[in-house]
Amino acid sequence: xxxxxxxxxxxTLFGIGVFQLLRRDLIKAAIxxxxxxxxxxxxxxAVGAFEGEFAPYVSNVEAGRQTSDPLIQALILTAIVVSFGxxxxxxxxxxxISRRYDTIDSDDTNRLKH
Amino acid sequence: MENNHLLLGALVTPLIGAIVxxxxxxxxxxxxxxxxxxxxxxxxxxxxxxxxxxxxxxxTYALGNWRPPYGIVLVADTFGALFAFMVTSIMIGGLxxxxxxxxxxxxxxxxxxxxxxxEVGLIGAMLTGDLFTLFVFMELMVLxxxxxxxxxxxxxxxxxxxxxxxxxxxGTLFLLLGIAAMYATxxxxxxxxxxxxxxxxxxxxxxxxxxxMLLCAFLLKSAVFPFxxxxxxxxxxxxxxxxxxxxxxxxxxxxxxxxxxVTLLFIEEAPLLERWLSTLGIIGIxxxxxGALRTYNAKRMLAYSTFAQIGFILVGIGWGERLALIGAIVxxxxxxxxxxxLLMLVGVVSSYTTTKTANFADISGIGRKLxxxxxxxxxxxxxxxxxxxxxxxxxSKLALIQGGVDRGDWQNLIIMVAAGILxxxxxxxxxxxxxxxxxxxxxxxxxxxxxxxxxxxxxxCVCLLxxxxxxEPLIQLIIETVRQLGDPRVYISAVNLPM
Numbered sequence: 001x002x003x004x005x006x007x008x009x010x011x012t013l014f015g016i017g018v019f020q021l022l023r024r025d026l027i028k029a030a031i032x033x034x035x036x037x038x039x040x041x042x043x044x045x046a047v048g049a050f051e052g053e054f055a056p057y058v059s060n061v062e063a064g065r066q067t068s069d070p071l072i073q074a075l076i077l078t079a080i081v082v083s084f085g086x087x088x089x090x091x092x093x094x095x096x097i098s099r100r101y102d103t104i105d106s107d108d109t110n111r112l113k114h
Numbered sequence: 115m116e117n118n119h120l121l122l123g124a125l126v127t128p129l130i131g132a133i134v135x136x137x138x139x140x141x142x143x144x145x146x147x148x149x150x151x152x153x154x155x156x157x158x159x160x161x162x163x164x165x166x167x168x169x170x171x172x173x174t175y176a177l178g179n180w181r182p183p184y185g186i187v188l189v190a191d192t193f194g195a196l197f198a199f200m201v202t203s204i205m206i207g208g209l210x211x212x213x214x215x216x217x218x219x220x221x222x223x224x225x226x227x228x229x230x231x232x233e234v235g236l237i238g239a240m241l242t243g244d245l246f247t248l249f250v251f252m253e254l255m256v257l258x259x260x261x262x263x264x265x266x267x268x269x270x271x272x273x274x275x276x277x278x279x280x281x282x283x284x285g286t287l288f289l290l291l292g293i294a295a296m297y298a299t300x301x302x303x304x305x306x307x308x309x310x311x312x313x314x315x316x317x318x319x320x321x322x323x324x325x326x327m328l329l330c331a332f333l334l335k336s337a338v339f340p341f342x343x344x345x346x347x348x349x350x351x352x353x354x355x356x357x358x359x360x361x362x363x364x365x366x367x368x369x370x371x372x373x374x375x376v377t378l379l380f381i382e383e384a385p386l387l388e389r390w391l392s393t394l395g396i397i398g399i400x401x402x403x404x405g406a407l408r409t410y411n412a413k414r415m416l417a418y419s420t421f422a423q424i425g426f427i428l429v430g431i432g433w434g435e436r437l438a439l440i441g442a443i444v445x446x447x448x449x450x451x452x453x454x455x456l457l458m459l460v461g462v463v464s465s466y467t468t469t470k471t472a473n474f475a476d477i478s479g480i481g482r483k484l485x486x487x488x489x490x491x492x493x494x495x496x497x498x499x500x501x502x503x504x505x506x507x508x509x510s511k512l513a514l515i516q517g518g519v520d521r522g523d524w525q526n527l528i529i530m531v532a533a534g535i536l537x538x539x540x541x542x543x544x545x546x547x548x549x550x551x552x553x554x555x556x557x558x559x560x561x562x563x564x565x566x567x568x569x570x571x572x573x574x575c576v577c578l579l580x581x582x583x584x585x586e587p588l589i590q591l592i593i594e595t596v597r598q599l600g601d602p603r604v605y606i607s608a609v610n611l612p613m
Binding site: 026 | 246250253257272274275276279284286290294297303351
């Protein structure tokens with residue numbers, strides 16, 4: 001049941017993210033990027049979170065019972081840090097663009113096209 | 115498994131340099147000296163590493179002494195060490211150029227730390243033996259280069275940076291998705307362990323899908339055909355030393371990843387992937403060469419030319435045979451030196467204009483007011499790019515075409531030779547416009563001083579050496595590299611996984 005729920009939410013988030021990323025509004029595109037990254041982080045969770053019965057830090061696990069995968073959590077933490085860095089840089093760029101071009105419409109920020 | 119500290123040294127020196135440079139944020143001169151010093155030390159480490167890998171086989175370093183597959187492991191085989199050596203050598207050129215440059219953006223306190231972080235990302239991506247660490251280093255490199263372009267003196271730098279960060283983030287997302295799929299199927303991210311599983315012929319459910327996702331992410335980093343459209347803007351608007359690095363070594367990260375993918379991980383699927391690679395490469399060659407012919411800006415011309423040259427490398431990889439792979443790696447190595455020196459030379463030329471532009475309309479005829487050495491260096495670099503003896507461009511074209519003749523792929527060979535002729539045409543035409551023409555009457559006036567010629571001079575000298583004295587040792591080294599790449603068991607056994 002929980003797998004189905006995860007699959008559905010990852011799919012929905014991915015759809016929303018791609019749709020937002022393709023918007024003309026640069027802020028919406030940036031938010032779409034953050035949503036996409038959450039979708040992938042959820043995918044990472046789904047990869048290994050449901051195997052095992054104990055949190056990885058529990059030390060007195062009875063024989064024959066499994067702890068869940070600690071690597072997944074380390075990977076997601078790193079991925080969140082990286083995505084947060086890119087996202088804030090992206091928002092910073094949009095902020096400066098909005099002041100320099102007086103618009104956040106990506107169709108109007110195309111002065112590179114000569 | 116012995117821990118070889120040279121690996122860590124090459125990776126950490128620029129990182130320490132970046133931190134120390136941040137401490138000296140007040141003094142621009144101190145920051146620049148720290149940058150050059152860190153670059154030199156990293157170069158010494160990577161050279162020593164290359165020598166050691168050459169003499170005594172693959173070197174590894176288990177970070178924090180956590181044994182693979184549990185810990186992150188740095189691996190330097192000849193291929194990785196050679197590319198890391200290329201990166202550090204060219205970075206020295208970029209750092210020395212920055213040392214003498216007058217651009218405003220290089221006086222910002224963040225410039226040098228970001229530049230050094232870009233180097234960390236590049237070296238790390240080439241020395242890591244772990245897929246997730248590869249992702250982290252690639253992202254570090256992208257974020258550093260994007261920030262550097264956004265603060266460029268060129269007023270369009272920010273727009274190009276925004277464009278690139280959106281596109282590159284998509285690439286990064288798919289890389290991460292591919293890595294997650296890899297982890298779901300193999301339960302590990304250690305490249306040697308994945309390769310070991312794949313070598314047994316076992317093909318888990320998600321493996322082909324993740325191969326495609328990784329390939330797309332690498333193609334995006336190298337600006338290959340369907341993902342190329344950001345590249346000319348981004349490479350043109352970046353500050354001169356950054357654009358020289360972007361167009362020479364940053365695009366090689368993708369090439370590195372693709373070669374790893376087809377020689378270490380997905381060897382059985384390689385023929386399928388390679389057919390795609392040569393098609394995309396040929397498209398890149400044709401459009402890149404034609405784009406370079408008709409563009410209005412000298413830097414942009416070189417950016418389009420990079421697009422074409424990456425196509426040459428991909429066709430070499432796509433031929434898939436040992437000789438062609440040798441050609442592709444020689445080509446990638448030499449192209450880095452040629453392209454970085456040429457972009458710096460164009461940067462020197464444009465630094466003499468009042469608006470610091472490289473538009474042909476503004477730099478036509480400006481060469482008559484410049485030191486005559488600039489003209490000679492641009493001519494040598496251009497001829498090297500076009501593949502004239504006795505320069506290193508000739509060696510790389512020769513090695514690649516040898517591979518094609520061996521394969522008997524005449525259609526693609528004809529297109530490649532035609533593109534080579536186009537290269538001669540656009541390089542010579544640009545040279546004539548800059549150095550032979552009379553200045554147009556409405557041209558913006560030339561200044562009396564510009565950036566120093568020292569860094570591009572060094573790189574052109576390396577091009578000359580690589581074409582003559584060093585050609586034989588380089589080819590020997592790359593033959594050994596390809597022999598090592600031909601057998602993934604060497605790589606796997608060096609990482610020394612527990613059975």
